[in-house]
Amino acid sequence: MATFLLEVGTEELPAGFVASAIAQWQANIPNRLSEHFLTPSAVNVYGTPRRLAVVIEGLPEQQPERVEEAKGPSVQAAFKDGQPTKAAEGFARSRGLSIEDFEIRKTDKGEFVFVKQTIPGRPTPEVLTELIPDWIFKLEGKRLMRWGDGDQRFSRPIRWLVALWDEEVLPLTLVNGAETVTSDRLSQGHRILHPDPVEIASASTYVTTLRKAFIEVDPEERRQAIATQAAAAAKRVGGVAFVNPGLLEEVVDLVEYPTAVVGQFDPEFLDVPAEVLVMEMESHQRYFPVLKAEGSRELLPYFITISNGDPAKSGIIAEGNGRVIRARLSDGRYFFDIDRKQPLESYLPKLETVTFQEALGSVRAKSDRIVSIAEHICDQLSLGAPDRANILRAALLCKADLVTQMVGEFPELQGVMGEKYARTSGEPEAVAVAIAEHYLPKGAGDALPQTRAGQVVGLADRVDTLVGIFSLGMIPTGSSDPFALRRAANAIVNIAWGASLPLNLDRLLQDVLANYATGTVQDAAALHTQLRDFFLTRIRTLLQEDQGIDYDLVNAVVGENDAEYGDRALQDVLDVRDRAHFLQSIRNNQTLETIYETVNRSTRLAKQGDLDTTALDPRSIVDPAQFEKSSEQAVYDALVKLVPETQAAQAERNYQKLMDALSQAAPAVSRFFDGEDSVLVMAENPAVRRNRLNLLGLLRNHARVLADFGAIVK
């Protein structure tokens, strides 16, 4: 068994490409090998900014010999009067065999000629030579490039190749225009710490040889080294490194030989909000900030940079980086000081110059709409004067920070800066917090706004976006959702759920459509329907994917093309979630079974009748004079008893109460269907039949207060 090494040496690859290429090779190389009957014992992929490498262990000298079977013509076509036909001879020739090698076998389609052929294995190095160019050039990446005068495309120019079959060089050439890169055993060490080429003696010593040349090829090793060194470095200055996982991933692929270097900045910069400092350090400089303590939000005036330089030069490197961060932080402080020279409210007029959407006007106009929608929500939630005042103020100011210099520089700080500036402008604390919170949740799984004002403004902002964009006919389709309307709708539902806000979305959408800038909304009724459908789909998805409700139970509460359930879901978004969870819980504890058969059967049969789905009381609907069997009277009595129970359950949204009542009624209905004095529901006499169908319809209606049992699958 042999070990094979391939190293593709490049100019500095983008960090994202290194990680992606490693994953692609790790996933694809074993498959490509197995397609060629090669099963290595291990495939280890490595990468640094200047190289991608794979070490394949346990490869045989050649592919195993294998037997292939081929199907030829049917016996009828292959032999005539016992003699082989031209078709038979042709088949034999094409396989390099003779008629004697034929086997005749029966198949579903009659008797056919088969041959078995032994294919000798080819030398593995020969197979690898053929496969490797595709491994390299079929790697996918975001922006591949050409270089020199060639047409090859790769993430960055390829400068050297190492290919070793154990100790032997496997000859490979990559041609790109006038340049040819030929494989040998010479790799490159660290640019500074090991400027001379590195000779790799054998494929199996690749990792250790490069380590001696100050290259750590294993990203996992680099990740650990960085984490450990950063923690130690932070400890040296009395703090804790704040390591953002995404940044760590990137930094791992920005260095070949990591050294954590601590630098410092003037403590006076700590007056600038920590969010700004962290943004400057992380996104511009790829530094790890240093916190006072674990979990603290307070920073120490230090930073950690992961250097690729000579550890002995860390002093110079820290000094240089310190000057850079000073310049960056001066910028941040400049913006912060300039922005605070005027109150947040005074930025409002400038929002007129920021377009929200061409046909929907400026962000200033949007702010006014957010205020008006927030008012509707306050009405729905019956909020009192102090809450209401803060909410409307936050709604007005929530976008004002977009035209501050800081947010112009760091768009990610929208809301965060608004909060700070609201405070320095003397706005109430609730207003300040709501400005930051109204952007939450920023994505699936993100934190929800905690304050009432943050929730209401967040809802209003998103409702405005949804209604506005829908009114332009720009409804998301498939993967195209440029305004992230699905995310906005999900956020609306999740905010209401998270904060237990009994939101009537249906009415809110109607109110907003009615008040929407006249002229932009052509057909409010049609738009209302589109928005309803959109929200119902979101509610379904959230229930099923986030809340873990079975799909049939989701159908049972949201309804399948049943406007009544759609209405209920949108008119009370909390109730639809509660009913879904209740159904799931009774399915899980198996109490659903106690009523499932009777209710489901009643629901299905009741379709034959014409009873209105809201009727509950049998006394005005069912005529006991038409009863023929005692089981009918029993169901009638059970329904009469159910009426107050169901009404109470409905009023209290107490579905366990309803469930208990239905369980009490279930035995009577069972007898009605299958007992000794059971009846034939579809009786010949239309009056009797109608009476019986109405009994079942009533039971269905009681159950409908919870869900559409017809949609539940056993």
Add this chain to the structure above:
Amino acid sequence: MNFQSVIATLHQFWGDRGCLIVQPYDTEKGAGTKSPHTFLRAIGPEPWSVAYVEPCRRPGDGRYGENPNRVQHYYQYQVLIKPSPNNIQDVYLESLRSLGIQPEDHDIRFVEDNWEDAAVGAWGVGWEVWLDGMEVTQFTYFQQCGGIDCHPVSVEITYGLERLTMYLQGVNSIFDIRWNDTLTYGDVYLQAEIENSTYNFEASDPELLFTLFGLFETEASRLMAKELVLPAFDQVLKCSHTFNLLDARGVISVTERQRYILKIRSLARQVAQLYFKQREALGFPLLKSTPASLEPAEAKS
């Protein structure tokens, strides 16, 4: 090292390596890339190696001389070599050495940074070069220029002269850069920063600028119809600068912005295509020249 010595050193370095040392182009532009020495010469098969200083105007970056790192007028040192040589990174590191920056003493990194100038239909991929965390150079392999695929590919190296000099001199403000032994960058340019920031943000006349944009645009098209490629290109540069002035003045809305960019892009594309045809008609005369070997001059003799 004085600011003027930095420039002289880079001229010497790249001149020694076969680059043509040319002078700045005399029309306002936002980056050295827009000089015809780069933008047009990157198009087509003819080899080309050039180095020059280019003044850049970015009206929106003006800070009235109050920000130590941001100005609306500054200088780039631009190198363009076609086809891109395979040892270009090493040669670049040598150029830092010539400025007294020993790579061994520092943390020098090539960090992904792709470049795109939608307004002129150009893009490339490359890096920003970090010197102890400071971005001192932009490296770009041109992939498209004026909407035309670059073949062969040029490599462009753009040094931020002020940044680099601040680093070398250990000063924290552009205005403190020593231009020569007696005068600073601030002595030469601070007043211009203050006045031009005032002009860019407050005093410019948007009406006039809109009119000028229209005139330059019409003139560019008229000249192209006469196949006067280089004069047409000047008009495109003027369009681009006028647009930047309007943008800095905050009078272009988001949607209009896109429309203006498309106008400039369309003109730039047309110029690029005309230039290509013109060179083709001339039989690509520079094909006869030898590409830069990047061997230092002493080594050759």
